[in-house]
Structure formats: C-alpha cells, structure tokens
Amino acid sequence: MNRTLYALCGADKSRPFSPHVWKTMLSLAHKGLDYYTKAVGFTQIPTIENGATTLVPVLRDGDQLVRDSFDIALYLDSAYPDRPSLFGGEGGQAMARFVESWSQLTLHPALVRIILMDIHDSLAPADQAFFRTSREPRFGMSLEAVAETGIGELKTFAAKLEPLRTTLKKQPFIGGETPLFADYIVFGPLQWARIVSPKTILEPGDPVLDWFERCLDLHNGAGRSVTAA
Numbered sequence: 545m546n547r548t549l550y551a552l553c554g555a556d557k558s559r560p561f562s563p564h565v566w567k568t569m570l571s572l573a574h575k576g577l578d579y580y581t582k583a584v585g586f587t588q589i590p591t592i593e594n595g596a597t598t599l600v601p602v603l604r605d606g607d608q609l610v611r612d613s614f615d616i617a618l619y620l621d622s623a624y625p626d627r628p629s630l631f632g633g634e635g636g637q638a639m640a641r642f643v644e645s646w647s648q649l650t651l652h653p654a655l656v657r658i659i660l661m662d663i664h665d666s667l668a669p670a671d672q673a674f675f676r677t678s679r680e681p682r683f684g685m686s687l688e689a690v691a692e693t694g695i696g697e698l699k700t701f702a703a704k705l706e707p708l709r710t711t712l713k714k715q716p717f718i719g720g721e722t723p724l725f726a727d728y729i730v731f732g733p734l735q736w737a738r739i740v741s742p743k744t745i746l747e748p749g750d751p752v753l754d755w756f757e758r759c760l761d762l763h764n765g766a767g768r769s770v771t772a773a
C-alpha cells in the first residue's frame with residue numbers, strides 16, 4: 545500500500561478529529577481503498593511533504609499529492625472509476641458544491657463556537673498555544689468569549705438542519721438510497737463535534753441523528769473507529 549492520509553489530531557494521536565479529514569476518510573472507505581493515517585498536530589501541518597500545504601487533509605497516493613477534501617474526492621472518482629462513485633456523475637459533482645457551501649456557511653461557523661473550548665482542551669500544549677494565537681485574531685475576541693456565544697448557538701443549531709431533516713423524511717441519504725460525497729460533507733462537521741465534545745448536538749428522535757448514526761455504520765463502521773468524547 546502506497547497511500548497516506550495526513551490527519552489532524554489533538555494530544556491523542558489515535559483520534560483524528562478534523563471535519564475535512566473525516567470527509568476524506570469516508571471517501572476512501574467508500575472507494576474501498578486502504579491507506580496509512582499519519583497523525584499531525586496543528587503545528588506540524590507546515591512540515592507535511594516538505595511544506596506542501598498549510599491545511600489538511602492531504603492525500604499522498606503513489607506519485608500523486610492531492611489537497612482539499614473536495615479535490616481529493618474528485619481525484620478518487622477520476623483515478624478509480626471502477627469503484628463506487630462518490631458523486632454519481634457531473635450533476636452530482638455540481639450539487640455537492642452547493643452542499644459544501646451550505647455546510648461551510650451554516651454548520652461550521654455555529655459548530656466551531658459550540659465546541660471551541662473542547663477543541664482547545666483536546667490539543668497538545670504547543671498546539672493549544674497556536675490555536676489561541678491563530679483563532680483569537682480571527683474571531684476578534686478571546687477563545688473563552690467565543691465559547692460564550694456558543695451557548696446561544698447550541699440552542700439554535702437544530703433549526704439550521706431543517707433542510708436536511710426535511711430531505712431525510714423522503715430518502716435515507718442525501719445521495720438518495722445510498723450515500724454520496726454530499727453525505728460525507730455534512731457528516732464531517734458532526735463527526736468533529738462527536739469526537740471532541742461531550743455536548744449533545746442532536747437530540748434523540750431527530751431524523752438527522754438517525755441519518756448520522758447510519759453514516760457512522762457505513763463501510764464497516766469506519767466512523768465509529770474513533771469513539772465519542
């Protein structure tokens with residue numbers, strides 16, 4: 545096997561938590577492709593592949609180096625066309641872009657505030673210092689002040705999922721009867737929260753929680769390979 549996925553971890557190097565890396569982990573499982581996971585902390589990312597990136601995921605596949613979860617999914621479908629498709633064709637690719645935008649603009653900004661201190665607390669000391677000095681200017685306030693806003697975000701988070709909830713009353717996956725990359729796009733941030741935070745993000749009985757549990761079961765329970773916080 546000549547395939548390596550660089551995955552962001554906290555102090556515990558057996559617990560990859562990045563939402564974007566999880567999109568790629570399920571993409572590789574969907575394609576039935578084996579890989580080594582190389583755990584990195586935030587401060588190690590610039591050393592990956594001789595400085596090839598500032599962000600993860602990064603996939604080394606033989607002589608190919610591919611960055612960005614969406615580009616990796618496109619690459620996998622193009623490099624391994626005989627394996628189950630992640631997009632189901634060009635229309636699926638285009639619609640997955642919408643799902644990515646919705647997830648990035650609606651789910652990620654709320655979730656990061658809800659779980660910010662849990663992320664911080666899970667990191668190794670050098671990464672905690674980096675996380676504080678890089679995130680506080682971005683938010684314009686201390687991590688603790690951002691986390692205060694997360695209390696309100698948690699109360700309104702379920703409502704943000706209503707478009708997905710309504711869809712899941714008609715079909716088991718965003719991809720239809722079976723999952724596609726669009727499912728993994730939304731799975732990623734919820735898995736991020738599951739792994740770093742003990743907070744209840746989805747209430748029992750919510751169709752979105754039922755879908756999330758179905759996603760955790762996919763590909764021999766790949767999503768359950770890391771336990772909940």
Ligand SMILES: N[C@@H](CCC(=O)N[C@@H](CS)C(=O)NCC(=O)O)C(=O)O
Binds near residue numbers: 601614
């Ligand atoms: N659009 C990229 C986003 C990747 C991204 O933001 N990765 C974060 C981890 S979740 C990262 O590497 N952050 C490094 C840093 O903030 O220094 C993708 O989909 O792969």
